[in-house]
Amino acid sequence: MATEEREPLTPEQQFLRRCFIDHYVRSPPEAPYRFTRREWGFFPFGGKMMFRHISFTRKEELDAFFRQRAPMHAYHSSAYYSEPSLQPMGEKVKTWMGADLIFDLDADHIPNSEKLSYVEQLEKVKEEMDRLVRDFLISDLGFRKEGVELFFSGGRGYHAHIRDPSVLPMDSRDRRQLVDYITGNNLDFDVLFPDRTVEVNKRFGSSKKRRNFRNRGHGGWVTKIYKGKDSLLNEMLALPDNKSRVQKLLEISRTKKLGIGQQKCSSIVEDLFKKGGGVTVKRMLEEDMFQVTSTNTIDTDFLKFAASYSSINLSGETDEPVTTDTKRLIRCPGSLHGKTGFRVISVPLDRLPSFDPLRDAVALGRDPVEVSLNEGFSITMGGEDFDLKQGRVSVPKFLAYFLVARGKAKMLPDAFLL
Amino acid sequence: MEWDMNRLSRYPFLAQAREYVKAQEIPLEEMLSAKNASVQNRALKRVEDAVDGAEIERDFRRTREDNITDLLSYPLSRFLVASTGDRTLAKWFSHHEGERARAFLSSEPLDIVLSMGTELGLPTVQAPAGAQTGPVKAPWEVDPRALPDRGEMEQKELWLPFTSFLPARRNISGASWNLVNLGVVNGNLRLNREQYTRLLQEKVRERVEEGLDMKVRPPKLESLDAMISRLKAKVDGRKKDYSPTEMGKLTITRLPPCMRQVLGMSQSGENLPHHGRFALVTFLHTAGMSSEEIFKVFMNAPDFKGDIVRYQIEHITGASSATSYMVPNCDTMKTGGICYNPDGLCEKEWMTNPMIYYRVKGKKMASKREDTAS
Ligand code: SF4
Numbered sequence: 001m002a003t004e005e006r007e008p009l010t011p012e013q014q015f016l017r018r019c020f021i022d023h024y025v026r027s028p029p030e031a032p033y034r035f036t037r038r039e040w041g042f043f044p045f046g047g048k049m050m051f052r053h054i055s056f057t058r059k060e061e062l063d064a065f066f067r068q069r070a071p072m073h074a075y076h077s078s079a080y081y082s083e084p085s086l087q088p089m090g091e092k093v094k095t096w097m098g099a100d101l102i103f104d105l106d107a108d109h110i111p112n113s114e115k116l117s118y119v120e121q122l123e124k125v126k127e128e129m130d131r132l133v134r135d136f137l138i139s140d141l142g143f144r145k146e147g148v149e150l151f152f153s154g155g156r157g158y159h160a161h162i163r164d165p166s167v168l169p170m171d172s173r174d175r176r177q178l179v180d181y182i183t184g185n186n187l188d189f190d191v192l193f194p195d196r197t198v199e200v201n202k203r204f205g206s207s208k209k210r211r212n213f214r215n216r217g218h219g220g221w222v223t224k225i226y227k228g229k230d231s232l233l234n235e236m237l238a239l240p241d242n243k244s245r246v247q248k249l250l251e252i253s254r255t256k257k258l259g260i261g262q263q264k265c266s267s268i269v270e271d272l273f274k275k276g277g278g279v280t281v282k283r284m285l286e287e288d289m290f291q292v293t294s295t296n297t298i299d300t301d302f303l304k305f306a307a308s309y310s311s312i313n314l315s316g317e318t319d320e321p322v323t324t325d326t327k328r329l330i331r332c333p334g335s336l337h338g339k340t341g342f343r344v345i346s347v348p349l350d351r352l353p354s355f356d357p358l359r360d361a362v363a364l365g366r367d368p369v370e371v372s373l374n375e376g377f378s379i380t381m382g383g384e385d386f387d388l389k390q391g392r393v394s395v396p397k398f399l400a401y402f403l404v405a406r407g408k409a410k411m412l413p414d415a416f417l418l
Numbered sequence: 419m420e421w422d423m424n425r426l427s428r429y430p431f432l433a434q435a436r437e438y439v440k441a442q443e444i445p446l447e448e449m450l451s452a453k454n455a456s457v458q459n460r461a462l463k464r465v466e467d468a469v470d471g472a473e474i475e476r477d478f479r480r481t482r483e484d485n486i487t488d489l490l491s492y493p494l495s496r497f498l499v500a501s502t503g504d505r506t507l508a509k510w511f512s513h514h515e516g517e518r519a520r521a522f523l524s525s526e527p528l529d530i531v532l533s534m535g536t537e538l539g540l541p542t543v544q545a546p547a548g549a550q551t552g553p554v555k556a557p558w559e560v561d562p563r564a565l566p567d568r569g570e571m572e573q574k575e576l577w578l579p580f581t582s583f584l585p586a587r588r589n590i591s592g593a594s595w596n597l598v599n600l601g602v603v604n605g606n607l608r609l610n611r612e613q614y615t616r617l618l619q620e621k622v623r624e625r626v627e628e629g630l631d632m633k634v635r636p637p638k639l640e641s642l643d644a645m646i647s648r649l650k651a652k653v654d655g656r657k658k659d660y661s662p663t664e665m666g667k668l669t670i671t672r673l674p675p676c677m678r679q680v681l682g683m684s685q686s687g688e689n690l691p692h693h694g695r696f697a698l699v700t701f702l703h704t705a706g707m708s709s710e711e712i713f714k715v716f717m718n719a720p721d722f723k724g725d726i727v728r729y730q731i732e733h734i735t736g737a738s739s740a741t742s743y744m745v746p747n748c749d750t751m752k753t754g755g756i757c758y759n760p761d762g763l764c765e766k767e768w769m770t771n772p773m774i775y776y777r778v779k780g781k782k783m784a785s786k787r788e789d790t791a792s
Contacts, residue, residue: 142605166581174584176755177597188593219601219608
């Protein structure tokens with residue numbers, strides 16, 4: 001194992017590390033499934049790089065490591081290797097025995113996430129994760145509910161881990177297929193709804209083609225697009241006039257990055273609400289159709305809108321490299337996240353809606369700590385409301401950690417005397 | 419299921435066929451003796467057809483002798499391929515055997531197709547509860563010639579767990595093979611008969627290829643030596659038009675890692691994902707290679723079909739179409755999963771296109787040469 005060389009820690013780093021040591025002495029993370037077959041990686045407080053290619057053969061070694069080193073970030077491989085500490089990576093890969101299937105949703109991937117508060121970001125990602133698990137992993141891909149383990153990442157996201165034996169041998173090409181499926185990447189409407197000839201004009205030798213819309217129960221994205229159609233149309237119906245409907249479409253196009261402009265949005269609304277005298281939308285809903293008149297072809301753009309309703313809301317949010325890279329390190333469940341002090345904690349799917357990371361993932365104690373706050377700050381954490389003013393404040397340890405780790409507060413010069 | 423000899427001879431890679439050959443207890447020496455000349459010729463033709471990428475012949479009127487010759491020729495042809503020690507030939511051969519199997523499967527009754535699927539590790543499952551069933555294709559989409567005289571059973575939709583589908587589709591490209599475009603319900607997906615047999619072709623290929631990389635020590639026999647060198651010469655013939663050092667204006671050391679990988683894959687006879695081929699063609703074209711030179715790069719591909727490849731190249735390079743295409747950007751390469759082994763240079767912020775890599779690397783190398791010269 002490489003020795004840690006590092007510069008002397010700042011008082012802040014010392015405090016943070018002290019918090020982790022105190023925690024890990026009492027409760028080191030549980031050893032993950034088949035931990036001896038995994039590669040481990042750690043990022044120390046004050047460190048500049050990650051130490052990886054580490055492996056453990058006994059749980060006691062793992063515990064001792066956490067107690068003594070108290071890493072700022074702890075990771076292990078999703079993969080299993082017969083020789084997890086082998087280097088270089090190229091050699092280790094030859095001993096690859098399979099890998100868990102991991103999905104990582106993080107606030108980074110939400111459009112405009114900078115504009116949201118930490119709490120709002122967490123809430124958004126949580127909703128997405130709930131949909132990912134229910135609509136995609138369980139309903140479509142058929143994983144059992146108990147087979148999908150969810151974790152709050154300790155930072156700004158959630159992870160889903162699947163350890164079903166059938167997924168372990170999947171290579172990165174297979175996993176990319178799953179990522180595409182979930183994000184709706186590479187959807188091809190001409191494959192989903194292939195053209196069929198509906199009319200042949202003998203005289204001109206031409207033929208008229210229309211899409212075969214299959215049926216709602218076809219499965220996969222066909223079914224999703226049917227549902228998306230309903231949501232979209234109902235939402236449009238609820239709006240007072242065509243102008244606001246066009247606005248609505250434009251807004252969707254912007255947030256989902258569909259690239260559909262004003263003109264096309266207008267003609268879609270026109271097709272739907274003007275041309276059939278308003279009956280079009282009704283029939284599309286009641287008779288579950290996509291097209292109702294022969295002259296009205298609701299084109300690919302309408303399908304794009306419908307699909308965007310069902311796709312996991314935010315494009316590119318399933319952190320692709322995490323899922324498809326079968327050699328990647330993932331944050332170790334049960335460890336603490338160095339930037340927040342929160343614990344990477346398992347969240348049963350049914351508890352996800354009520355899960356509040358700022359209450360449920362708090363791991364560090366409540367002993368009061370005095371810090372110097374850069375500016376005023378309010379937050380609800382650990383079930384308590386804090387409305388803090390700039391300057392010297394005394395807060396529970398978990399909050400002190402959070403503030404110091406995020407650079408919002410400094411240690412007091414006399415902290416060492418305590 | 420006991421299959422008759424006629425049918426069995428079409429699928430010599432199946433366990434039952436292997437059993438049959440084993441039971442004959444013909445030692446290798448005897449197989450290679452003049453007595454078995456017809457088997458040898460058949461074996462040789464199997465391999466040569468693979469090198470040529472020949473059309474699959476399906477003769478249904480056959481004698482018992484024909485069947486036995488076919489069955490015996492299969493292990494001998496494998497032996498010949500392994501004896502050349504040529505990995506590329508192994509790819510060509512297994513690909514061709516896969517195509518042959520599919521050609522025959524297309525006219526088998528469905529239960530035969532399904533039972534073979536089970537043996538090859540692609541057992542189908544019951545339609546999932548909640549899936550709306552019905553013909554996979556609407557009646558107007560079914561090509562009557564494709565399914566001669568088959569009852570409803572034949573148009574039945576087939577269901578496969580996605581976990582067995584994904585590994586089987588790895589080498590097949592095209593939008594209709596992407597999971598995102600398939601009817602997925604409850605862990606299973608819906609396929610029609612043609613799609614299913616295409617997957618079986620892949621499974622056959624895998625099975626045929628298995629063990630072809632083993633070192634064999636061919637016995638010293640004149641007839642055998644002659645066959646092996648005849649094959650080698652044929653293989654060299656297809657390969658020789660191209661060798662990586664003769665890439666004209668292209669400097670291998672300047673290639674970005676992605677292109678090296680894709681090029682390597684096409685060289686070693688691995689099937690390229692379609693967009694990999696597209697990227698490589700645009701790249702080679704922009705780097706100044708002629709269509710003819712690019713054509714030669716693909717001659718090793720196991721699914722090499724001269725006309726199609728030529729058409730694609732001419733289409734992409736704009737020789738036969740109004741547009742010529744640009745080298746895809748690194749972003750696109752990444753989403754396509756073909757940004758292989760990016761290196762330090764790739765991490766630069768301005769590295770947005772493989773072509774930039776090629777140019778920058780060229781400059782770097784030139785200045786290095788100057789450095790050492792001064
Ligand atoms: S970053 Fe660009 S140039 Fe480098 S390997 Fe990836 S696609 Fe190729």
